[in-house]
Amino acid sequence: MLLKPLLFALSATLLTTLPHKALAQADTQGQLTQQIDAQVITEHKGTFNGERLSYTAITGTQPVWDKAGHPIATLHYTYYKKNKVKDPATRPLLISFNGGPGSASVWMHIAYTGPRVLKIDDEGYPMQPYGLKDNPDSVLDVADILFVNPVNTGYSRVLPEQDGTMADKQTLQKRFFGVNADIEYLAGWLNTFINRHGRALSPKFLIGESYGTTRVSGLAHELQNKQWLFLNGVVLVSPTDIGIKRQGPVKSANRLPYFAATAWYHKALPEALQKQDLLSVLKQVEAYTLDHYLPALAKGAMLSEQTRQEVAKQVAYFSGLSQQFVLQNNLDIPNHAFWKELLRERGYTVGRLDSRYLGIDKRDAGEGPDYWPELDAWLHAFTPAINHYFRHELNYKTDIKYNMFGDVRPWDRSNNEVGEQLRLSMAKNPYLNVMVQSGYYDGATNYFDGKYNLWHLDPSGKMQHRLRFKGYRSGHMMYLRRPDLTQANQDLREFITDSLKYNQSAKY
Secondary structure: OEEEEEEOOOOEEEEEEOOOOOOEEEOOOOOEEEEOOEEEEEEEEEEEOOEEEEEEEEEEEEEEEOOOOOEEEEEEEEEEEEOOOOOHHHOOEEEEEOOOOOEOOOOOOOOOOOOEEEOEOOOOOEOOOOOEEEOOOOHHHOOEEEEEOOOOOEOOEEOOOOOOOOOOHHHHHHHOOEHHHHHHHHHHHHHHHHHHOOOOOOOEEEEEEOHHHHHHHHHHHHHHHOOOOOOOEEEEEOOOOOOOOOOHHHHHHOOHHHHHHHHHHOOOOOHHHHOOOHHHHHHHHHHHHHHHHHHHHHHHHHOOHHHHHHHHHHHHHHHOOOHHHHHHOOOOOOHHHHHHHOOHHHOOEEOOOOOOOEEOOOOOOOOOOOOOHHHHHHHHHHHHHHHHHHHHHOOOOOOOOOEOEOOOOOOEOOOOOHHHHHHHHHHHOOOOEEEEEEEOOOOOOOHHHHHHHHHHHOOOOOOHHHEEEEEEOOOOOHHHOHHHHHHHHHHHHHHHHHOOOOOOOOOO
């Protein structure tokens, strides 16, 4: 039902409620601030990958219902679709999630694949005046894009119970806040969205960043097995362990290539390594990690003193740390110790999510950094931009706070089998391909762990041709660095087009 047309100088905006009972969402003070099942439509133009096109942006809310049909939450989303598409069955749909858990779908929205991106410098650092600019690298030329905010992130919220009270924490965890609860309700929500918007026939892709990779790995299985929606691709950006165990020596050893990348960036390696290209250095470190470092850590106290000294020397050589520091940590260097120690003599710490960023601690002494400089830099740029964007460019007006990070704790991490679920989905669906995208300077979800995921996602080796890895010279949000924004979108564009199998049977 059309409620009211609002005309703006740059775009025509329509506020509509969908053909359900009109319901309003209340904030914590009880003030009615937004419809829980409504949308705002604006029209835009842009040039993406050299193609000039017009597109529609639909941003709004759609409920989550319980089994009795009562709305228990409303999810805010933004949906971009190319205009004048003759056959939606040939137009891919890319569904995007961020992670946390508890993070809004803001990071990839206005910094990676969306049609508008942050005004930041070419290395990703914030600049004033804040704002957005066109994103010529967006994949909107090859796919429509849906950004979804899970419960309590962005403008998405839990709704009151039928008696007007709010559910307790235990109920909320069971419904929303856990590995499997998150996957289950989002799959149902997506099924509704896809059918509402006529996308049942379209090729479908999921992309998730950080914890979002756990989410989309499980969603591939849930959508296929419970909603009967089959995918063409899943993209894992800066992936978590996705339920694939990396404990003990494996977890420790896999850090070394990341240490080497960070030390190389900060020119902290010996000259023989420093003068080489990063990828050349990483090739050597990866080989040493698998062939020597991992077995040494596995042997632990069984190592001879001579071997212990040799391993310490080589780890120091590749990490930029002193041999003494490596020995003091029994060859096993924790991440937080590395972030504090690498540039200690220069008076700086390095970032966790992106170790190109430098921090200043109260004391140079200590075991770990006082704060994460990269996260503060990102919030510095993203927060004003996303609030301005929705209100003034997409004309979505609400008094509800946009949660960059929302309250979703405690999060139930039990029974996390999403890696196996993703493998099984690939086995059952010959169309389904997987790509990992990782930044070499990401210390939270390091790139070598991402490679390890791919090696162990399909132990049979029979689906390796459907897996691909792409690395970038930046951190967790690898797209913030300008050259990587272009390359990552191009890699994503090629992955989407390569995964389309029109008029080809889905069989082995």
